[in-house]
Amino acid sequence: MEMPRHGNGDKPLLEVKEVTLQYKTKESLVTATYKVSFDVYQGDRFVLLGPSGCGKSTMLKGVGGFIAPVAGEMRLRGRAIHGPGPDRMMVFQEFDQLMPWKTVKQNIMFPLISSGRMRAKEAEQQALKYIDKVKLSKFPNAYPHTLSGGMKQRVGIARAMAMEPEILLMDEPFAALDALTRRKMQEELLQLWDDVRFTVLFVTHSIEEALIVGNRILVMSPHPGQVKAELNAHEFDHTSIGSPKMQQLQHRIREMLFADQIEQTEVPRHA
Amino acid sequence: MLEASTVAYPRLTPPVRPELVSSVTDSSEIVQVERPLSTWERITGQASVRRLFLLLVIVVAWEAYARYLDKPLMLPTFTDTAAAFWTELNKPFNFGSDSNLLVKAWTSVSVLVKGYALGVLLAAIMSSLAVTTRIGNDLLSTLTSMFNPLPAIALLPLAMLWFGLGETALVFVLIHAALWPLALNMHSGFLGVSSTLRMCGRNYGLKGLRYVLQILIPAAFPAILTGLKIAWAFAWRTLIAAELVFGISGGSGGLGWFIFINKQELNIPEVFAGLGAVILIGLIIENFVFRYIEEATVKKWGMQH
Numbered sequence: 001m002e003m004p005r006h007g008n009g010d011k012p013l014l015e016v017k018e019v020t021l022q023y024k025t026k027e028s029l030v031t032a033t034y035k036v037s038f039d040v041y042q043g044d045r046f047v048l049l050g051p052s053g054c055g056k057s058t059m060l061k062g063v064g065g066f067i068a069p070v071a072g073e074m075r076l077r078g079r080a081i082h083g084p085g086p087d088r089m090m091v092f093q094e095f096d097q098l099m100p101w102k103t104v105k106q107n108i109m110f111p112l113i114s115s116g117r118m119r120a121k122e123a124e125q126q127a128l129k130y131i132d133k134v135k136l137s138k139f140p141n142a143y144p145h146t147l148s149g150g151m152k153q154r155v156g157i158a159r160a161m162a163m164e165p166e167i168l169l170m171d172e173p174f175a176a177l178d179a180l181t182r183r184k185m186q187e188e189l190l191q192l193w194d195d196v197r198f199t200v201l202f203v204t205h206s207i208e209e210a211l212i213v214g215n216r217i218l219v220m221s222p223h224p225g226q227v228k229a230e231l232n233a234h235e236f237d238h239t240s241i242g243s244p245k246m247q248q249l250q251h252r253i254r255e256m257l258f259a260d261q262i263e264q265t266e267v268p269r270h271a
Numbered sequence: 272m273l274e275a276s277t278v279a280y281p282r283l284t285p286p287v288r289p290e291l292v293s294s295v296t297d298s299s300e301i302v303q304v305e306r307p308l309s310t311w312e313r314i315t316g317q318a319s320v321r322r323l324f325l326l327l328v329i330v331v332a333w334e335a336y337a338r339y340l341d342k343p344l345m346l347p348t349f350t351d352t353a354a355a356f357w358t359e360l361n362k363p364f365n366f367g368s369d370s371n372l373l374v375k376a377w378t379s380v381s382v383l384v385k386g387y388a389l390g391v392l393l394a395a396i397m398s399s400l401a402v403t404t405r406i407g408n409d410l411l412s413t414l415t416s417m418f419n420p421l422p423a424i425a426l427l428p429l430a431m432l433w434f435g436l437g438e439t440a441l442v443f444v445l446i447h448a449a450l451w452p453l454a455l456n457m458h459s460g461f462l463g464v465s466s467t468l469r470m471c472g473r474n475y476g477l478k479g480l481r482y483v484l485q486i487l488i489p490a491a492f493p494a495i496l497t498g499l500k501i502a503w504a505f506a507w508r509t510l511i512a513a514e515l516v517f518g519i520s521g522g523s524g525g526l527g528w529f530i531f532i533n534k535q536e537l538n539i540p541e542v543f544a545g546l547g548a549v550i551l552i553g554l555i556i557e558n559f560v561f562r563y564i565e566e567a568t569v570k571k572w573g574m575q576h
Contacts, residue, residue, distance in 0.1 A: 114476070
């Protein structure tokens with residue numbers, strides 16, 4: 001596979017600089033990420049990888065504008081991020097992200113119209129185009145509750161892509177799918193990327209998925225989330241599963257992620 | 272310990288069996304994949320048919336018991352009631368004291384619709400405020416806990432003092448009857464909307480009224496519909512009771528007044544006919560209006576089965 005292209009010269013599309021994110025629970029204030037920095041370039045399939053509790057989902061919500069950083073800054077095309085907006089479309093893990101009162105087509109048309117980007121007729125054309133891209137052209141008028149999990153996720157992806165956002169934010173979009181459907185969706189996502197060349201920020205806890213889907217991987221450590229490494233994975237896709245090179249990288253990442261745990265368990269012995 | 276368990280459960284090695292590959296029978300060769308339902312299954316499968324049958328049983332039981340009792344002043348027969356109903360339906364369509372039953376029903380329903388509509392509007396405004404602002408939330412919880420347990424009819428004397436002996440007083444009481452149960456249901460429905468859908472709405476850049484109208488109301492529709500039904504029943508009851516006690520509104524009385532007057536004159540079949548009309552209107556609203564709304568919304572969207 002090719003090296004990532006930098007569409008907009010060498011200037012990053014999304015700049016995240018030393019961002020610390022905190023959220024409140026009933027009992028305490030949790031620091032989810034601590035001084036996390038990374039740059040996403042146009043056309044990147046940028047993966048945030050880490051175990052649960054490493055703040056990768058919180059990081060994504062921060063970029064989405066749902067959580068304001070306590071320190072550091074996030075800039076999209078040089079503009080600071082304030083609040084959620086349709087230039088950063090989210091694809092969630094949950095199947096209930098679709099509005100049950102709208103059909104597949106209406107679900108995709110809704111943000112196009114409500115953001116004032118298009119009129120009804122134009123939005124319908126756009127919706128049908130992306131319904132076709134995610135291979136749902138047989139079901140434009142179906143209601144979400146009649147679709148399978150994989151089909152719902154496709155609608156979620158089509159809805160986000162139809163908006164043609166600056167960056168797609170995907171929060172473990174395939175985690176709730178069965179293994180066979182997940183694999184198929186990963187392949188389709190890569191095909192779509194080949195076709196449209198969108199920019200995506202992708203959160204996952206699966207090392208294999210990160211290597212297959214991403215071209216650049218941010219490995220994060222937990223409690224609080226900090227950057228452990230930023231690695232290249234543009235060489236790998238489904239055909240490289242089991243290849244020595246990929247296994248080597250998988251092993252390297254696994255060691256990075258589990259090194260903490262070993263240190264933690266060893267601490268009492270030294271103390 | 273380990274040894275004992277090894278003895279009790281020796282480590283078995285399953286035998287290696289040959290692999291099997293079989294071909295799938297074509298579905299066209301399978302004799303009966305689908306069978307049309309029989310006529311009997313189809314008839315009994317209709318809820319309306321079953322309910323009509325139950326109604327018929329009740330009517331027959333009523334008729335039989337009334338004839339056995341033979342006290343028309345206490346319990347008139349079904350046939351007498353039906354005859355009284357029919358006579359009332361054939362009276363002239365005017366707004367006099369001896370007008371058609373339909374006119375009386377319309378008088379009641381039109382007052383009801385006014386009070387109900389205003390109640391729904393106020394409930395929507397209050398619960399929208401409650402879900403978007405903290406002070407609105409406090410206001411709604413305080414007011415509902417104060418007024419929801421208070422029977423609407425108890426406000427009628429006060430309403431008549433303030434607004435006089437007319438429609439306005441009735442509408443005021445009806446608003447009170449519909450507002451609180453609906454506001455309570457709407458608010459809890461809004462709170463139950465999944466955080467994913469909320470984030471989707473905000474991701475689209477929706478705010479304020481558009482956010483409430485386009486995300487919260489449809490997403491909370493099952494709870495809102497329940498609230499609408501309860502509010503409707505409360506309002507209808509309150510109206511009939513108010514008419515029974517305080518009678519006339521405007522030029523002609525409604526159904527409650529009709530029942531009250533006929534009871535005074537000991538026209539007991541007419542009293543039953545009036546009650547029948549109240550029940551009938553309730554059935555029509557429940558089975559046609561609300562059923563239709565349900566089919567066109569929550570059932571179609573798969574939010575309710």
